[in-house]
Amino acid sequence: MDVSIELTAGDFSRAGTASSRIKKILKQLNVPPDIIKRVVIALYESEVNVVAHSYGGNVTCTITSEGIDIVVQDQGPGIPDIDLAMSEGYSTASKEIREMGFGAGMGLPNIRKNVDALEINSSENSPTTISMHVKFTHTQEE
Amino acid sequence: MTLHEVVSCVSGKVVCGEQYLQRSVDLGFSSDLMSDVLTLLDDNLLLITGLANIQSVRTAEMSDICQVLYVRNKQPTKDMIALAEEQGIVLITTPCSMFKASALLYQAGLKPVY
Numbered sequence: 001m002d003v004s005i006e007l008t009a010g011d012f013s014r015a016g017t018a019s020s021r022i023k024k025i026l027k028q029l030n031v032p033p034d035i036i037k038r039v040v041i042a043l044y045e046s047e048v049n050v051v052a053h054s055y056g057g058n059v060t061c062t063i064t065s066e067g068i069d070i071v072v073q074d075q076g077p078g079i080p081d082i083d084l085a086m087s088e089g090y091s092t093a094s095k096e097i098r099e100m101g102f103g104a105g106m107g108l109p110n111i112r113k114n115v116d117a118l119e120i121n122s123s124e125n126s127p128t129t130i131s132m133h134v135k136f137t138h139t140q141e142e
Numbered sequence: 143m144t145l146h147e148v149v150s151c152v153s154g155k156v157v158c159g160e161q162y163l164q165r166s167v168d169l170g171f172s173s174d175l176m177s178d179v180l181t182l183l184d185d186n187l188l189l190i191t192g193l194a195n196i197q198s199v200r201t202a203e204m205s206d207i208c209q210v211l212y213v214r215n216k217q218p219t220k221d222m223i224a225l226a227e228e229q230g231i232v233l234i235t236t237p238c239s240m241f242k243a244s245a246l247l248y249q250a251g252l253k254p255v256y
Contacts, residue, residue, distance in 0.1 A: 013221070016200035023204070034183070037206055041180050044204045048197075101176035101193045101201070110181055 001025070001063045007047055007074075009056040012100050018059050019044040025063065031136050038114040039068055039134045045107045046072040046130055052097045054128065067116070067135040073127060080124040086112065143167060143251055145209055145232055148188060151250045152236040152243045154211065158223050159232030167209060170252040172244045176201040184255055190243055192216055199225045199233075208232065213240045 003025065005018040023040045031039075043059065050057045050072060057074030079085045086108050093103025112118050115132040122128035145163040149156060156163065172190040173179055179189060179201050189207050191198055194216035202210050203225070209232040212218060218226070218233050226233050236243050248254070 013196055015197065016204065019204055020200075033206065037183060037204075040204045044200070045180060100195060100197050101174060102197070104175050104177035106177040106181060110177070113181070 002060065003063070004058060004060045007050040007057050007059060007072075009051060009054055011051060015048050015051040016044055018047050022061055022068075026068070029063070032138070035134065035136055035138070039070075042111045042114040042132055042134070043070055043072075045111050046070070046132075048102050049107050050074050052093060052100075052102060057127075065136070067133055067137075070130075070132045070134075072130045072132075076125060076127050078124050078126040078128055079120070079122040082120050082122060086120075143247075145234070147250065148209070148211065148247065148252075149234055151246050152211065152234075152238050154234045154236040157212075157218050157233040157235055158227050159209075159230065162208070162230065162232050165208065165232070168253055169255050170244065170247050171255045172240050174240075179205060179207070182255055187255065188247070188252065190240060190247070192240055194218055194222070196221050196225065198222070199229070199231060202226075202231050203229045209234070211236060211243060213238055213243050 019040045026036045054074035055076055060071045062069040084090050088109045089105040091103050091105035097103040116135050117133040119131040144166050167188040168186040169184055170188045174191055174193045176197055187207050189210045192213050194212050199222045212235045215237045
């Protein structure tokens with residue numbers, strides 16, 4: 001099953017609607033609740049990143065009986081230093097983002113914690129693509 | 143402790159989800175930072191926050207948190223209440239500060255996440 005959802009830059013009132021939709025689908029598919037939580041937290045963090053930091057983008061989820069592949073793409077402006085962005089506490093968030101309760105520099109590290117595989121492709125003044133995979137079996141218990 | 147007990151402990155008012163007040167919560171987490179809330183994987187958690195915007199309810203939804211206590215008399219908006227009702231999330235308000243609400247609930251037996 002493939003699901004593709006548009007993400008609008010700057011629209012905090014709608015941030016989370018894609019994650020909410022995917023959560024409903026995974027519940028209907030009887031995916032274990034702890035795995036659903038990991039998927040939606042990673043997806044929600046990504047969604048907030050696109051809304052907060054990018055010019056807009058989309059998320060595509062491919063769901064099989066084995067797991068879920070999530071690809072989040074935006075239209076830039078890109079991440080100049082991915083290693084720095086992955087370090088806990090580093091953030092370029094604006095005051096507005098912080099007022100929404102985000103921008104603590106925990107997003108990308110938290111995504112990494114919740115997924116089984118993560119790949120980030122980005123550079124300055126380029127689109128960013130984040131590819132994630134979560135297995136529907138318990139192989140990465142916290 | 144039950145949500146009934148939470149409400150009476152902090153002189154709270156139930157904004158929505160009155161029908162779920164028999165639910166029990168084991169843990170409490172106080173934060174205005176949703177990024178921190180999203181790092182938690184615990185169940186049966188009460189979120190105590192002063193962040194009265196739609197993202198606090200969204201964060202609760204994503205983290206399977208079924209009850210949110212807003213401190214300092216912060217009032218949830220119509221959008222927040224609609225989303226909470228759709229998701230079966232109980233919203234409670236209290237005139238207490240975050241420190242006082244956390245202290246009272248801790249004293250009454252609510253455990254910290256860490």
